[in-house]
Amino acid sequence: MSLPQDLNRCPWCGSDPLYMAYHDQEWGVAEYDPRALWEKLILDGFQAGLSWITILRKREAFRAEFEGFDPARIAQWEEARIERALQNPGIVRHRGKIAGAVKNARAYLDIPDFAAFCWRHVGGKPLVNRPATHGDIPTESEISRALSRDLKKAGFTFVGPTIVYAWMQACGLIDDHLVTCHKSRR
Template structure:
């Protein structure tokens, strides 16, 4: 049975999911699983994971620059001002995923983000508090061991919805957690598992067991 590891021509073993696409491999090697604690960057990734729902991540990754241009570089204060005219313009933008419900949810999410800030709560602190500020270590040894949702992702999903975010179900949230390094789900044996396990969370706090 395959473990899910793929041996690449550069001599490195990697998780199965990026295949051999150079863009996807670069994302796997430099972004996925690296702890992110910048508020705006976390907002961007959550929104893009919502747009991914029903699609593959590479579809979104290839359009990420177009998404950034369309959504004001994911600055919540700018997106929060979007009205019907901006929504209609986005629905005509062939460079993004033209899904009205997801576009409207992005605007509402930006407003929810700002409301949290006004209450003195940063988005990074809000998210990382669910894991006590330390990346969780999944330690999957095979593709079948990688969770699609967890008790933590269910709690975060519920909290995000209560704040006013949309397209943030437990599966989307877990994919988000994997991407932003809240959980290290690189396969044991992947060239990125060890390096990501050694990275601290916000404030220099080490990984959770």
């Protein structure tokens, strides 16, 4: 993977090619596909307590184990299927997080339009913050707290306001690219 090295990027991605590609091609890009939003929410839940690069490196193994992140299939998982997932060294093997993904699949299926459910919290378009430094970026906001509450009311788990804020950034509901970053909306 060859990426331009001379571009100004948000410093969190460092010089790791996988992280740089994620930054340049995904992070902060408005995502409106409900299943893609759901997949990223599940992955953000697995990331809790870990680094995001760990999840990125395991993403393809997650996709394979979680049946392409098909919520209808995952919602059918029972204890034996959870046990099978717990044996996969390619993913984060945390019983609570795997069971949470099953619970979240069921909750997702109960929401008629997951994308609209999420995007209404930001008025249907990305909130562009234009932070000057990494220190200017919060770890949560009133909007992430409200969306977290709504997700929990809908039956989701592993959706605290910090996880939700990071997910909103990842899915482009919130654009926190630094003003010095080549991806910043000027």
